[in-house]
Amino acid sequence: MLSLRSYRALIWSGLTLAASIGIGYWAYLFYAGERLLEGALAAGSAEMQRTAATTADRFSSAVREVDFVLLDMRNDLSLPEKTAAAQAEQSRALFGGDIDFALSRFGRQGELIDSSIAAALPLNVADRDYFRYFADDRGPDSLFISTQQVGRHTGRPRIFFVRPLYGPGTFDGVLLCSLDPAYLSGRLALLGTGGAGRIALRHRSDGSLIAGSADDGPTALAPAIAAPAAEDRGAHIFGDGAAAQLVAWQQVPGTPLVVTVGRTVDELLAPARSEVSDHFAKSALATALLTLLIAGGSALLLRDIRLRRLIQLSDARYARLFEAIPDGLVLVDQGDDIVLWNQSALDLLGVDATALKERRTVLFDETGRPLPLHLYPSMRANRQVSAVALHSVRTSGGHLRWLSFNTRQLPAAGDLPGGAVISFSDVSRLVMLEDSLQISQSVFMTAGEGIMVTDRNRRIIRVNPAFTAITGYSSEEALGRSPRELLGSGTHDSTFFDAMLQDLAQKGHWEGEITNRRKDGQLFVEWLKINTVRDAAGNLIRYVALLSDITARKMRDQEIWHRANFDALTGLPNRTLVMDRLGQALPQAARQRDQVGILFIDLDKFKPVNDLLGHRAGDELLCQVAARLAAAVRSEDTVARIGGDEFLALMPLIGSMDHLKAAAERIRAALAAPFTIGSDVVHISASIGVAADAGANANPGNLIKKADAAMYLAKSRGGNQIESRL
Numbered sequence: 071m072l073s074l075r076s077y078r079a080l081i082w083s084g085l086t087l088a089a090s091i092g093i094g095y096w097a098y099l100f101y102a103g104e105r106l107l108e109g110a111l112a113a114g115s116a117e118m119q120r121t122a123a124t125t126a127d128r129f130s131s132a133v134r135e136v137d138f139v140l141l142d143m144r145n146d147l148s149l150p151e152k153t154a155a156a157q158a159e160q161s162r163a164l165f166g167g168d169i170d171f172a173l174s175r176f177g178r179q180g181e182l183i184d185s186s187i188a189a190a191l192p193l194n195v196a197d198r199d200y201f202r203y204f205a206d207d208r209g210p211d212s213l214f215i216s217t218q219q220v221g222r223h224t225g226r227p228r229i230f231f232v233r234p235l236y237g238p239g240t241f242d243g244v245l246l247c248s249l250d251p252a253y254l255s256g257r258l259a260l261l262g263t264g265g266a267g268r269i270a271l272r273h274r275s276d277g278s279l280i281a282g283s284a285d286d287g288p289t290a291l292a293p294a295i296a297a298p299a300a301e302d303r304g305a306h307i308f309g310d311g312a313a314a315q316l317v318a319w320q321q322v323p324g325t326p327l328v329v330t331v332g333r334t335v336d337e338l339l340a341p342a343r344s345e346v347s348d349h350f351a352k353s354a355l356a357t358a359l360l361t362l363l364i365a366g367g368s369a370l371l372l373r374d375i376r377l378r379r380l381i382q383l384s385d386a387r388y389a390r391l392f393e394a395i396p397d398g399l400v401l402v403d404q405g406d407d408i409v410l411w412n413q414s415a416l417d418l419l420g421v422d423a424t425a426l427k428e429r430r431t432v433l434f435d436e437t438g439r440p441l442p443l444h445l446y447p448s449m450r451a452n453r454q455v456s457a458v459a460l461h462s463v464r465t466s467g468g469h470l471r472w473l474s475f476n477t478r479q480l481p482a483a484g485d486l487p488g489g490a491v492i493s494f495s496d497v498s499r500l501v502m503l504e505d506s507l508q509i510s511q512s513v514f515m516t517a518g519e520g521i522m523v524t525d526r527n528r529r530i531i532r533v534n535p536a537f538t539a540i541t542g543y544s545s546e547e548a549l550g551r552s553p554r555e556l557l558g559s560g561t562h563d564s565t566f567f568d569a570m571l572q573d574l575a576q577k578g579h580w581e582g583e584i585t586n587r588r589k590d591g592q593l594f595v596e597w598l599k600i601n602t603v604r605d606a607a608g609n610l611i612r613y614v615a616l617l618s619d620i621t622a623r624k625m626r627d628q629e630i631w632h633r634a635n636f637d638a639l640t641g642l643p644n645r646t647l648v649m650d651r652l653g654q655a656l657p658q659a660a661r662q663r664d665q666v667g668i669l670f671i672d673l674d675k676f677k678p679v680n681d682l683l684g685h686r687a688g689d690e691l692l693c694q695v696a697a698r699l700a701a702a703v704r705s706e707d708t709v710a711r712i713g714g715d716e717f718l719a720l721m722p723l724i725g726s727m728d729h730l731k732a733a734a735e736r737i738r739a740a741l742a743a744p745f746t747i748g749s750d751v752v753h754i755s756a757s758i759g760v761a762a763d764a765g766a767n768a769n770p771g772n773l774i775k776k777a778d779a780a781m782y783l784a785k786s787r788g789g790n791q792i793e794s795r796l
Contacts, residue, residue, distance in 0.1 A: 081371050088364055092357060099353055103346040110342035111316070111335070115305045118318035118331045123303065125261050125269060126320040126329040132257045133231075133325050135164055137213045140233040140245050143173060147235075158186030170226075170250040175235075176201065177243040185223075193222055195246075204234040205241055215326055217273045218251055218280055227251055229280060254281030258329075268333065272319075274326040295319060295328050312336060397495040398473075400426070401480075402448050404488050418473060418496055420465055433461040434470070451477040451490030460497070472498045520596075520617040526610045528552050540596070540619045542589030553615070557586040559593055570600075574613070578602045583620070594621040637711040639689055640696035648710035648720055652770040655722035659764050662723065666768075667730035669719035670759040670777035671699070671737060674789035676715040679752050687747045691754070694747075698740040703733060718774070727762060727794075734758045734792045742790060755790035757781050 139161045146152035154173040165171055174185040180196025195201045200214045216230040228248045235242040258269055258281055270282030277295040305318040314335040321328045392399060398415030402408050408427050416422060419431045429448065433441040443449065447459055456478045462470045475494045482488035514521055520537035524530050530548045538544055541557060548556060554567065562584065573580040581599045588594055599616045635647035643651075655666045673695065680688035692715070699709045699717055708720040719737065724730045741756040759781030763773050776795040784791035 081368055081375070085364065085368055092361070096353070096357070099350065103350070106346055107339055107342050110339055114333065114338040115316055115318060118316065118333065119303065119305050119320070121269070122318045122320035122329050122331045125258070125331070126322045126327075128261050129257065129271070129327070129329060130322050130324065132254070133213070133215070133322060133327070136231045136247055136249065137233070139164065139173070140213070140231060140247055143175075144233055144235065144245055147175075154184040154186045165249075165253060169253045170224075171253065172223075172248040174246045174248065175243060176246065178205070178241055180205075180243075183243065187223060195222075195244075198230075200230055200232040200246070201244055204232070204244055208241065211236060213325070215273070217275060217278050221248055224248075229254065251281050258282060268331070270330045270332070271322075272328045272330055274321060274328050277328075280327060295330070307335060397493050400448060400492045400494075402451055402490050402492070404452060406449055406452060408448060409489070415494075418471070418494065419463055420471075431463060433463060436460055438462075447475040447477050447492050447494075451492055452479065455479050470498070471496060472501045520619075522548075522553065522615040522617065524553065524613045524615070526612060528554075528613060530556070531612070537617070540588075540594075540617065541586070547589075557588075559585050559587040561585040561593070574600060574602055578604075594619055595624045596620060637696075640693055640711050642696050642700070642717075643708055643710040645710065645712040645718075648708055648712070648718055649770055651708050651722075652720055652773070655720065656763070656768045656770065656773075659723055660768075663764070664723045664725065665727075665730075665762045665764040666773070667721040667724040667727075667733070667760070667762045668773055668777040669721070669730075669734050669737065670761070670774070670781040671717040671719065671741075672757045672781050672785060673715040673717075673741070674755040674757055674785070676754055679747075679754065683747060683750060683752070687750070687752075690747050691745055691752060694745050695741060695754075698743075699737060702736045702740050707733075718777075724762065730760060730762055731792070731794070734760050738790065738792055757784040757789045758792045759784060760792060760794040 139157070143152070143154070143157045146157070154175055158171070158173045161171075161173070162169075172186045174187075174193075175183045176193075176195050177183050180194045180198075180201050182193040182195075196205070198216075200216050203214055211234055214230075214232040214234075216232070218227050218229055220226065221228040227250075229251055231247040231249060233245045235244060254271055258271060261269075268282070271280040272278060272295055273280050274295060277293060302321040303319060305316060307314055307316050309315055312334075315332050316335055316338055317330055317332040319328050319330045393412050393414075395412060396414055398418045399410075399412045400408055400415050401410035408429075411423070411426055416426060419426065421431050425431065429443060429446060433446060435441050441461060447457070447461075450457065454477060456476070458477075459475045460472065461475060462472045465471050473494045474497045475492060477490055477492045479490045480488055514534050517534060517536055520540045521532075521534040522530060522537055523532040530551055530553065533543075533545050533548045537548070541548075543556060570580050570582075579599070579601045582597075583595060584598050585593055585595050597618045597620050601614050602610055603612045603614060605611050635644060635650075636642065637644050652666070652668075659666045676688070676691070679691055692711070695717070696709070696711065699719065703709060703719055703721065706722065710718045710720070712718050719733070721730060721733060738756055738758055741754065745752045745754065759777040759779065761773055761776035761780060763776075780793040780795040784793040787793070
């Protein structure tokens, strides 16, 4: 049996053959039509040439008649009674009574000697071509026929027939017959053409019209006739298109006259073209009917082939689709037998076709126990309209593959039996993701750190319980609000948050310390870590923040730092802190071309107070001394306790030594004033050493040593003194 492709090829071959035959037939038809037209043109040309030859032969008798008149007139010139008028009257019967003609005689100088015209004017024809022909050239004694000219006496068109008058060795003039062209036209009309065409008489010398109904010949005809090499007879087509004419010509024997017969090519070919057109019309009708018959039959055959091909393609498409579906598909009939499946079903179950049909696959339920055979989806499909189940199979590698089964009944329809279709897909990844999500959810809910998730517009979309414990805000209170709006303490300005957002945009994360406010209004310090989350295309979708309350740790760190840098009794900075500040002040003074001043203060008479009034009184005195020292210096100055009763005043950017000495004097005077300790009044004083330096490379330790040396000098001089080492 032939395939669909073979059928189609056979039909197209038949159509190609039929088309080739049709093209060949029409090519032959056009060829035959051209040959028919060429034959008609050749036949018309031959007929017109015969007509021209017959007419020329007959018209020669009319020429001989005119010549006879001239010869007769020449023979009778010696007779007195044979005048031109008499001869014309005698010849009128020959030409007809109403024909306008004249006979004239001219002398050897072209002068008029005699004329049949009674009132002839004095004429001279010495300049006429017919006269010069005989007078100058001594042409042979023959009949000269002129072209159509205007008569000098009548003023009307004339054809001149001329015979010479020769004496013994002399030229004695000419005899002339002036004839109206209408006479010649009449003679042509009497001859007739038998419908062969329009007839005319032309002069061989220039092709001009001599006689005829009208000069309707082609423009190119006259040069063709007048050409020196032109033949006495012939036929030719002149012009193109609708103006094309076929003209046949024949020279009248013994004369310069040419008879022409002309017809347009369209007129000549009209009968043949009509015949060709009629034949073409009949052939076209037959071809159209045959084409319709072939086309109709071919269309029906091709339609049947296309339908069959479409059915095959549809079956193949559904088969490919069935096999291309990544999900497993199994079809069971009403008897629960597996009758159809795709390759994905075998791959997902890990079995071959035989094992699938025999249901050798072991399915497990969600608890991991083997599923009884009667509970297999393919066994229950015909008893449920639709059902969904989750089962697993063990792969060849020993791993569980989770499959989601979906069954749906297929009711019987016409000749199609009923059954059910079972589809299943690998959802192992989804099961793993669900387990992972459960783990992530448990971590999210039990984490000790606060977790806050916002959308790309920094609106909170989720928080965990630790967040609520730290901030006091529940999940419902936090959702939809921005973190800054919810927790902002006002401690940080917009510059701080702009820098945070810049890091998030450029680096994708930010980490740092921030002070926020709890729901109850209490400030707290937190350590905040923020990361951006982007989709596969790199677009920002959310922020995830982890926050820890470090307020207690921060307070402990501050307390430790304070103990390390401040005196526990007076609250003044200790040696460590003042040395740090001195190290910063020296470069600053060098940059501003200024100096740093140091006042080294040692209390006079402190030990007796401590010994007499006790250590508590001594501690109280030290605290009051610290207060007076702090009050005596500028806010930017630092007063530190560096020993039992030794103090140090750091004065950055003193401006001049006078200011430094004035400050020393204020301190001395303040400490010289009495102190009240309980009920006792105590008098002490201070020895003060003054030092200053401005070098960029100045050593803080050396500067303090200089102030210390100046202080000992003041002490050695009895105390309550100010000494300088500048």
